[in-house]
Amino acid sequence: MRGLGKRFGEVRALDGVTLDFPAGQVTALMGENGAGKSTLLKILTGDHRPTEGTVLLDGAELALGSPARARAAGIRIIPQEPEIIPHVSVAENVYAGALPRRGGRRLDRAELHRRITADLDRLGFSRVLEPELLGSQLTPAQRQLVEILRALTGEAKVIAFDEPTSSLSEQEVAALFALIRRLRAQGVAVVYVSHRMQEIFQLADRIAVLRDGMLAGVLDAAEAGEQELVRLMVGRDLSRLFVRQRVATDQVVLQVDDLTTDDVRGVNLAVRAGEVVGLAGLIGAGRSELALALAGDLPVRGGTVRLDGRRLRPGRPGEAIRAGLGLAPEERKAQALFLQRSIRENTSLVVLDRLRRWRFVRRGAERELAQGFADRLRVRAPGIEQEVRTLSGGNQQKVVLARWLARKPKVLILDEPTRGIDVGAKAEIYQIIADLAREGVALLVISSELPELLGLADRVVVMQNGRITGELDRAEATEERILALAMADDLSDHNDSSGEDDLRDEGGRP
Known part of the structure; x- marks a missing residue:
């Protein structure tokens, strides 16, 4: 992204952001709510058009006018709020828009079952997600896993995860982290948005920090410290995060x-x-x-x-x-x-x-x-x-x-x-x-x-x-x-x- 900016009326959500996401690396994207992270991701998905600046993929400028163009270019975003169709199964949710057909019209349920079973096994989610469950029956964690599966169908060059572990159990988080490491090894550029410091230091190769719509800095994750990150994010020291004093009564x-x-x-x-x-x-x-x-x-x-x-x-x-x-x-x-x-x-x-x-x-x-x-x-x-x-x-x-x-x-x-x-x-x-x-x-x-x-x-x-x-x-x-x-x-x-x-x-x- 070169000189990326976005205005909503008088409000400037992004201001001259120049940032790259290298292949085969996990770049953590951090910042306070309102710092511009969501706007940046929506530009990548084609939901927003930038007011100024350009986006390049493999050196070639992209015209990301719609989500369909972004997906065709190999860009995937896994949103924080999953979008699930309630009245169809997990398998149909995952392959929505690309369901296997028999004779060009009827749904090929046998092929659908084969695909979803293979993908669940490949990604390590077979123990926590049943293909036949309806979207309305899924827990928040399972809805998040469906979004992840949906994003990984087809060839992806850039995958962004927006707060992916907020609803996941420890077992599901471990499976997700193993998946992200495999994607990194395959040369995918991974963008990881999270407020959880422990996850960032566990996964990321580098950390990009946004503040007030501008790029505050890019740090090597191996050398960055938590207090340094907090200062970049909020512009002040939050060393005394908890201020609790015991004031309980016997009532x-x-x-x-x-x-x-x-x-x-x-x-x-x-x-x-x-x-x-x-x-x-x-x-x-x-x-x-x-x-x-x-x-x-x-x-x-x-x-x-x-x-x-x-x-x-x-x-x-x-x-x-x-x-x-x-x-x-x-x-x-x-x-x-x-x-x-x-x-x-x-x-x-x-x-x-x-x-x-x-x-x-x-x-x-x-x-x-x-x-x-x-x-x-x-x-x-x-x-x-x-x-x-x-x-x-x-x-x-x-x-x-x-x-x-x-x-x-x-x-x-x-x-x-x-x-x-x-x-x-x-x-x-x-x-x-x-x-x-x-x-x-x-x-x-x-x-x-x-x-x-x-x-x-x-x-x-x-x-x-x-x-x-x-x-x-x-x-x-x-x-x-x-x-x-x-x-x-x-x-x-x-x-x-x-x-x-x-x-x-x-x-x-x-």
Whole structure:
């Protein structure tokens, strides 16, 4: 890319970016949300035309006017938000637009099955993805794998992965990394977009950093340090990312006793005012299902949930909200936000009863409320009438938080609150969590990033297969102990009756 620029009206999203992606190398592309990464990728896919500059492939200038041209040129982008056809199978989703036909018209299902089976085996995904599953039945992780399979059909010269591991399990991440290394060995130019430093240093040969639409620098991954990268990304030092101080009281706000659903088994849990309880576990452990059940959004088969001593009736989200419970769910775009609506409308959604006069919403009061929280949480947008779909992931998450802050909850459940969010926005959300705890809010934080839980939580509760397998105080919690509890059943199945020897390394350390 030479002198690449892109304007949207008065907003300059990219400004004179000159950057190359060499064949046979993994180039990590990093930057805060809004730095220009998505715009750059959309130019590569043909979704956007650059305002100025050129794109060259193998030395020849490309006219990427459409996604079809980009694909024909050998450029593949695996998006962060998978696009899945719900009513057809995995196999048909993967080969959509290029399905094998018999006699030119009828779908050749035998050939389709042969192709998908061969590709699943070749890419190492056969154990985690069934060809006949419908798109509507797929988990977020499986939808991501379908996008990866779709991108790898045909000959590819450049493949960009946009936050590909945000929904994947440890096993699936390992398979993906092995695949990326094979692509690199085959001479493919790999672009890897991620906010996870550990992944970047594990995979990348070089790291390109964007800031405010400009190229801030390109570093050798083997020589780069984490603090140097953060300074390039945000222009300041974030050495004190976590600011938690223990402010919990003895007052139990949320009390869960023997809660049982189709996915959760006999959960007992207490969260106190001002306490941050981290909820850890591998994908499929039942953490999100527990959160939805507490919020009244999943059927409950047994047990009780009490908020400030008041028993909540199951399956009644409105009652849970009125009692003071809020939930920022894992899938913010699908489950929390009205993307075509404004910041103002999304913020005021759960307090309209307080803003009404007779049957009409007082627009002045609504605007004042939304603007106040947008300022407090530093939502970066031209104004509160901006549609939420146009915001970066970090700012979308702040709008979700603003909604619940407006309601003044007693209990706030945050499910993967920083997924797909850059390091600068993460620091701001960590500060919001610390502020809420100081105000006496009881917080239950679900996260797949163990350093995040260790930095935020007063206690870490660990789940596996729908039940709680252990609890660790802040002083005793480590990544190793959390993982041991998260895999407790697997380890007990693997170990013999002699107990703990298999949990120790060669030096005898646990």
